[in-house]
Amino acid sequence: MIKSLRLFPIVVFLSLPISVFANFDFNANCLNAYKSIFELKLGNAKAYIATEKKLRPNNSIIPLLENYVDYFTLITSDSKAEFDRLKGNKSARLDQISDDDAKSPYCLYAQAEINLQWALIRGRYGEYFNAAMEIRKASGQLQENNKKFPNFQLNFKGLGLINAVLGNLPDGALKSTLSTFGIKGNLQNGLNMFEKLVDNLPKSSYEPFYEEVVFYYAYVLTDVAHSTSAYVKTMRYTDRIADTSLLKSYLQSYVCIKNGHNEEAINILAKKPEGGVYQPFPYLDYLEGIAHLNKLDLGASTYFNRFLQTNKGVNYIKDANLHLAWIALLKGDKTAYSAYVSKVSNNGYTYNEKDKQAQNEAAAPTPVVDLLKARLLFDGGYLTKALQTLGADNVSNYSSDKDKTEYNYRLGRIYDDLGKDDLALTAYQATINQGKNLKYYFAANAALQMGKVYEKRRNTAKAREAFNIAIAMKNHEYESSIESQAKAGLRRLSN
Template identity: 25%
Template sequence: MELTCIIIIFLCSKLGWYVRFIRQKIKLSSVSVAFFFLFCIPAIAIPQSYKYPKELDLRLEKVLNFDFSKTNYELSAKVKNTTSPLDILPTCNQVLLKTLFYTTDSERLHKEYEINTNLLDKIEKLEKNSAEWGYVKTRLLINKTLIHFFREEYFSALWSAYRANSLFSETYYKYPDYPPLHALASVYNLGVKIVIEKNSFIEYFISKPFKVDSNLIKINWSESEKPIFDAIVNNLLNENSENKTEVKVKTETEKLIYAFYYLNSGLSQNAIDISNNNSLINNPLDNYIKGWANLTLGNYRLAEKQFNKHIESPENVVFKRASLLGLYYIEIINGSKSSRTLYLNRLSLMPKSNFFRDKMAEREIKTEHHPKLLKARLLFDAKLYSKAKNELNSVNVKKLSPEFKLEYYYRYGRILFQLQDYDYSLEKFQKALDPDMPEKSYYKAQSAYDCGKIYVIKNNIEKARNYFNQSIQYAKKANRKDIEDKAKSELNKL
């Protein structure tokens, strides 16, 4: 779901002028469509005991465990002779997983597009008057949107997203008792909330949140797919984050969702623990996840071994560029004379990827890093604030270049902020904001924002407002819309 939110934001940033032109029309048409389906189409009841057939769940479980051996990029016999929309679901899931994690080259991406198009053609030939038909076709249109996005075909992606949204709305209101629709709606609602918080104008472009039935959400309609939706929703809600390793994950995909959530939330040991789940076959991303988690925990030898395993894997999967970046970081931290040219050459031989960690690899390798500041930054990412502080205490500030001195004060301020040492944190941030410091606006934008947050805690509204306004100005210079938006959001609360 996080990726879905990023896609919507990115599409709208690319097509901002187009969206502004059509948003009022879309808003009116969305209202009309919703009104029509709410009041003019009779609702069709679904049995409360609804559940996927056992055979379907077993097929889905294999795909969600990254077992694609029977298909090999071709449609299975089951899909070729399909009579029910649900027969298409396993291959639909396969297309999604391969698009996200395996298609790092245009040829494979084109192959997934062809398979998905074939599935769309097949579903059009089936009986359309069913909840399953609308649900599965919506999923296929979501796949199509994602593939267009990865191919940088943004207008096509926008159109596919609109079609998926319209069909989902129609199906949802026509079949209000179909449990999978409520599961998909719960993910959609949370995604919409996150997206609108980041870009408020997008609310004119997408449907309003759906009214989800809590009783239908509890129905265990699938042994394999239902846990995936639950994992996404729980992660978006940040519920019980410290205890999620206790969850008995059923598939590799479910495990992957939790592992990435932990990694992105700074719960590195949790990411390692759930990736070490011995009841499941290791998926091709395990070594990357454990490598990056160990990197942030300071376990450099283990991280190096895991990054190399991921890079050397014969499978053409994502995050190999990020693993190479991890190896580069380790050399810097260990004081080795890392050859930037060598790493850039290795990077040029790797397929590109649309994931942020892969895309940042080239920029980070080209950037000069201070070993201790880099180590403190990674420890901070794992929420090891005291260790990060100790690392910065060992830095001779007087010998730092102006650029590294700015970074030092920024990182020290952030660490102290997390340790709730607000007065000392303010002191460090204000040094970062000194006019004599280099104009590296990201560090200054975040420093000013955190100063504003501290003064909110201190109930000094005037100073808080002043720092949030400073943050907005620095964020504009750095082209950091995310910091600008959250500073504006804080201003609106004052």
């Protein structure tokens, strides 16, 4: 719930553009359902929807709200079984909406939203062809709706997301399928659409949709654009969302962890709203474990174990076990380490990159403790401590090419974030020289980060050279992600 909404008498919403058309009646009851969804109070949302069904069974906002409930049920549960059960709901909802008032801006918009939500979920489980078809459909519906209703601001929420994600999509099945149909995106255009929305919605009659826009914008900034402003913008834009929103806790903590604001993430998760009214969200325990381990708090095992006990989904099982293996290693318990590494190999799935990487690391040699500590501390933003951990060492102290490469890579990342560009560039170059023929991600990512340093220095030639080095490296970890970021860097240099 958005704080400022409390200032509006509910009758005001009855006269807003969001409820002009009788068969797409975003009335007070629907608005309460929508607000409950974005606080992750899905039980409350279902109750409001049930009431609306009794009062106005033909209201075509109902199937849209029901799809939101399914969407967030699947995001929070991460359950493949639930996905297989719920995806059959899509067709009937689209049929009801498409048969309704085509003169309403909500007719095409609601259909596009449902298509887009299912596309985002399908991508989690490798259903790339169906996801591509739904993105294609949603894109066409939103573009048509924007021509018919150019003042309907909500069109740009979906268009912004489609542009941003497709504009920086790694090579793979989804991208190739979309390219076949001539569907492309532009990351900067998508970011511009979101920026305009978050600035304008609070001053408009579409203010109730602000939280949803921020939800997608934070995701795009952090995971798609890898923007240096992701933390600042997310914290600023989520500030006006009420603290009773569990979604706010998730967004803020996730972005803090991804951007080295570890203590802030721990504080946010410790104060997150709790109770039976909220949808179970085991992933937050996983996040809390990550945050505590990043400061070398070995009590993080409590959170990872809780996640594994309550999680009914398919993702992060391997990664959680890998983190438990690291905790055992940091405790000096090699027997427990081996047992958890075995669980990484034998339990869970590899739908997402984190679990694929966990599988790779389980098959790799046991990490050197000092390198592991430096890695965790760096991820948490504890840069001085991370540097001190490596300070007593020298690359000659390590015997394997992997460890030598990682040592230089860790130094480079730390120096980079400390603003010591020359030292960072030296370490990155050493990483590339040592590890360019290894299967690990260190050398390719060092080239990517080197490109970003030169880009910041406005040395276009050197930046382009580094990005191309990153792209040229093949058959290593995180290849698609690193390559897509390097290609995005080249596009920035060409603008």
